Structures are given as C-alpha cells and as structure tokens.
Amino acid sequence: MNCNNRDDLHVSFSTNGMFILDDIDNSVTGKKYMNIVGGAGTYATLGASVVARHNSNRNPAILQFIVDCGRDFYDVQSNNNDNKVNGTDIEEKMRQWNFTSSDNTNNTCDGNELPGLIFRYNADRLTTKGYNEYGANDFRTFKYLTPKLQITSEDILQNYCLENNNSRLKKIEIMHLVCSPKRCKKIIKDLVGSDVCNRFVWEPVPDLCNQENYQDIYDIMHNILDSSGLPSPSYEIILSPNAEEGSRLFGYEHEPVTIEECLKLMVKDFNDFIGYSANEINRRNGIVLRCGVLGCLLLLPHNLNIYHLPAYHSITSTKVIDPTGGGNAFLGGFAMGLVIYCNDWYKAAICGNIAAGIAIEQVGALPDLKVIENNDGTDGNNKSLFVWNGCSFQERIQCYFEKYEISGSTSSF
Numbered sequence: 089m090n091c092n093n094r095d096d097l098h099v100s101f102s103t104n105g106m107f108i109l110d111d112i113d114n115s116v117t118g119k120k121y122m123n124i125v126g127g128a129g130t131y132a133t134l135g136a137s138v139v140a141r142h143n144s145n146r147n148p149a150i151l152q153f154i155v156d157c158g159r160d161f162y163d164v165q166s167n168n169n170d171n172k173v174n175g176t177d178i179e180e181k182m183r184q185w186n187f188t189s190s191d192n193t194n195n196t197c198d199g200n201e202l203p204g205l206i207f208r209y210n211a212d213r214l215t216t217k218g219y220n221e222y223g224a225n226d227f228r229t230f231k232y233l234t235p236k237l238q239i240t241s242e243d244i245l246q247n248y249c250l251e252n253n254n255s256r257l258k259k260i261e262i263m264h265l266v267c268s269p270k271r272c273k274k275i276i277k278d279l280v281g282s283d284v285c286n287r288f289v290w291e292p293v294p295d296l297c298n299q300e301n302y303q304d305i306y307d308i309m310h311n312i313l314d315s316s317g318l319p320s321p322s323y324e325i326i327l328s329p330n331a332e333e334g335s336r337l338f339g340y341e342h343e344p345v346t347i348e349e350c351l352k353l354m355v356k357d358f359n360d361f362i363g364y365s366a367n368e369i370n371r372r373n374g375i376v377l378r379c380g381v382l383g384c385l386l387l388l389p390h391n392l393n394i395y396h397l398p399a400y401h402s403i404t405s406t407k408v409i410d411p412t413g414g415g416n417a418f419l420g421g422f423a424m425g426l427v428i429y430c431n432d433w434y435k436a437a438i439c440g441n442i443a444a445g446i447a448i449e450q451v452g453a454l455p456d457l458k459v460i461e462n463n464d465g466t467d468g469n470n471k472s473l474f475v476w477n478g479c480s481f482q483e484r485i486q487c488y489f490e491k492y493e494i495s496g497s498t499s500s501f
Contacts, residue, residue: 100149100427101136102285103264104239104275105129105416107155109164109215111233112412112451114222123166124452125178126218128266128291129153129239131413131453135420135443136264137185141474142481142501143428144186151187151424152260154206154247155179156237158215166452173454179207181454186472206247213237220412228412238271241278260285262423266416268296269304273313276323286323289376289423291415297333305337309362309373324372324389328419331379334358347396350379354394358387376422376437378415381405383441386433397437398492400445400484410451417447435501438494442484446476 108127113120133153140149162175173181187204217233244260263285265272272290279285292305309327311319331350332343338357344350358375374389383398401408421443425436446455460473473480479487485498 098150098258099152099260100140101133101262101264101420101424102152102244102260103129103132103136103266103420104241104244104271105132105264105266106216106236106239107153108236109166109217110220110412110452111217112220112222112410116222116224121166121451123164123173123217125166125182125454126413126452127216128413128416129264130155131416131447132264132266132420132423134185134413134447134453134455135417135422135440136424137187137420138417138443138446138474138476138481139421139424139428139439141186141472144472149424149427150204151185152204152206152244152247153187154208154239154243155182156216156239157207157209158213158234159211161209161215164215178454181457184457184459186459186474210237238267241275244275244279245282245284259283261427262287262289264288264419264423265290266293268293269301269308272308273304276308276325277313280320280323287426288323288325289328289419289426290325291328291419292333294330294333297329298336299339302337306361311373326374326376328376328378328422330415331377331382334377344379347379347382347385350377350382350385351394351396353377354385354387359392359394362387362389362392374433376419378418380411380414384418384437386437388433395434395437397434397441400441400488401448403491408448411448412451413453414444414448417453418444438485438488438501442481442488445484449477 105128107130110124110126111122112124133151136151140151143149157175164175166173166178183205214234216236219231219233221229260279263279265275265288267275269292272292276288297305305327307313309325311323313320329337331353334353335343344353354375354377358377362373362375372389375387377385379385381399381402383396383402386395386397388395418440422436422440425439426433429435447453449455455477458475460475482498482501485501488494489496489498
C-alpha cells in the first residue's frame with residue numbers, strides 16, 4: 089500500500105550520516121581488521137535498503153546516500169574475514185543495494201532523474217577513517233584517524249534535481265540524522281524551510297546526549313528551533329538514543345541493563361520529557377529507545393503508550409559477529425518502515441529489528457547479498473528477491489514472529 093500518494097521520483101530516505109572506513113582492534117579476541125566499511129550513514133542506509141528492496145514491487149523507493157571518497161579510496165584493501173576488498177569492490181557491493189534505477193557518480197542529473205548513491209570523489213583529502221577498540225563487555229572506544237567530512241544540509245540540497253523548469257526541489261519523505269543538537273536544529277531549519285523534508289529520525293551524537301544538552305534536545309522535541317521559544321508545527325521528529333545515552337540525558341550514571349530498567353526510564357523520564365503542551369503541536373513526536381540485545385521500546389506520539397519488541401538475535405546471539413552499526417541499521421529500517429507502512433510504528437520497529445539483525449551478522453556493513461530474479465511478482469512483472477546472508481526479508485519476518493510468538497499475520501509485510 090502506498091499511503092503517501094507520492095510520485096516515483098520523491099526520495100523515500102536520506103541521511104546526513106557519513107561513510108567511514110574503520111580499523112577494528114578487539115583486545116578480547118585478538119582480532120584486527122582494516123578498512124572495514126562502516127559509518128552511521130552507511131549502516132542506516134543498509135537498513136533502509138533491506139526494507140525498501142523487499143517492498144520494491146509494491147512501493148518503489150529511492151534512497152539517497154552521499155559517499156565521500158578521498159584519493160586513497162580505490163586503493164584501499166579491506167581484510168574483512170580474510171576476503172580482500174578494494175574500493176571498486178566496495179562501490180559495486182553497495183550498488184547492489186539498488187538505490188534507484190538511475191544511480192550515478194556525479195552530483196547532477198538530467199531531466200526528472202534523481203541520484204541515489206552518490207560517490208563524491210575529492211583528490212585533496214583522504215577518505216574518512218576511524219579506529220575502534222573493543223574491550224570486555226563490548227566496551228568500545230573510537231577516534232578518527234583522518235579528518236572527517238560531515239554531510240551538511242547544503243550538501244543534501246545541492247545534490248537534488250529540480251522539477252520541471254527548476255520550479256522546486258523534490259521532497260525527502262524521511263531523513264535520518266546523526267548529529268549534535270546544534271546541527272540538528274540547523275538541518276531541520278534548512279530542509280523544512282526549503283520545503284524538502286519535514287520528517288526526521290534523530291540519534292544524537294552519543295557524547296552530546298547528556299544533561300548539558302538537555303534543554304536543546306527538549307526544545308527540538310517540542311518543535312522549538314530558535315530563541316523565541318515559540319513552537320513550530322512544521323515538522324515531526326522521533327528521538328532515538330540507546331539506553332545508556334538515554335540514561336545520561338537525565339543525569340543517571342547507571343546504564344539500564346534489563347528491560348525493566350529500560351521501561352522505568354521510559355515511564356518515569358521520557359514520558360514527562362515528551363509530555364504535551366496545551367497546543368499539542370508536538371503530538372506527532374515520539375521516542376524509540378534502542379536497548380541492544382534487549383530490543384527496543386516505543387513511546388508512541390498519539391497516546392504515549394509504550395511497546396517492547398525484542399531484538400532479532402535476542403535468543404540467537406551466537407549469530408552475532410560484530411554489534412557495530414546495529415543501532416544505525418535499526419533506525420534506517422525503522423524509518424523506511426514508517427514510510428512504507430503508513431506510519432505504523434509497530435511494523436516499522438519490526439523492520440528495524442530485521443535490518444539490525446542483518447547488519448551484525450558480519451564484520452562491517454557489507455552483508456552477503458544475492459539478488460534472485462523470479463516470476464512470482466504482481467501483475468506479471470518480474471520480481472527481484474533480495475537474500476541477505478542466506479535469508480530473505482520475508483523469511484526473517486516469519487522466523488521473528490515464530491521465535492518470539494508474536495501474534496498477527498506476516499503477509500502484511
């Protein structure tokens with residue numbers, strides 16, 4: 089079902105998250121990896137692709153993601169699982185995600201085409217690289233090895249084609265943001281002001297989801313973007329910290345480690361945090377608390393009810409190879425699920441859990457993907473079946489419902 093009545097050239101999903109090549113050093117296992125495909129933007133886009141590709145016959149979607157490539161990109165060698173992968177291989181594998189029928193490598197397009205996957209090459213810089221060190225209990229430290237290049241609202245706007253006679257910009261149906269409160273305010277102002285996007289899923293930068301930034305985060309969730317203190321009804325936003333970040337936002341030192349503790353955080357703190365003002369402008373805004381292996385908690389905007397959904401691999405943890413990027417992939421899948429399933433948060437969260445499950449089954453953001461062409465599509469059209477790490481989206485939905493005894497029909501996905 090297409091609940092948006094959109095034309096096929098609207099962008100369904102975009103992100104301001106970055107593409108990063110990661111070096112990973114696990115002091116517990118002794119394993120080391122170099123030049124692993126990562127970055128919040130990459131994982132979020134992977135998650136969106138998992139959901140979008142499953143629905144490509146019913147709801148064609150265009151995903152947009154900017155990959156900033158430095159002069160070293162096509163010479164890098166990744167040793168992921170002893171399988172050497174270079175920059176050309178990375179590009180080819182990411183293009184399998186099928187962003188749109190008119191993918192290109194430049195920043196412009198002709199006619200009514202929109203670029204989906206944009207490889208933006210810059211010979212004056214190195215590709216953004218990061219160093220991840222893991223210790224006991226998956227404790228992770230991170231630092232940049234090369235200067236980062238953030239995706240700005242200007243980048244998003246510049247890389248859009250205009251409609252006939254350059255009359256107006258095409259719309260983005262939902263935008264994934266990973267940034268500070270300050271940058272979040274600017275991006276929302278710019279995109280809403282340009283009538284390009286008014287719907288956002290936001291994960292604050294982990295270090296800045298704290299008491300010091302409480303007021304700014306509160307203001308954003310109550311549609312207040314400037315010093316006037318007056319709310320604007322022009323956008324809706326979903327805030328999604330993980331449990332540790334959410335706890336820090338309210339000044340707690342203890343990270344919730346059980347679902348009961350996470351529920352207490354939602355009921356006691358986030359419930360008041362998102363509480364409605366008299367004019368109810370923020371009734372569209374809500375919270376998704378990502379609780380790792382425990383799954384996620386949803387604080388719905390229309391009634392403030394709280395729902396829990398288990399993680400895809402909650403009881404199959406032996407299949408988890410690397411948890412990096414799981415939360416980002418969840419949000420990409422969740423955001424895409426909101427678009428496809430008409431703002432159904434429950435279905436969207438299940439989509440997010442499926443996407444996160446795929447993202448953590450290998451080191452890096454390049455799961456094994458096989459595209460199988462068959463003839464069981466609707467209206468006699470060929471239908472492509474996307475098989476991620478040996479299992480299709482529909483098979484994973486069926487497995488998820490059975491594992492956790494979830495009631496309802498899987499045929500609606």
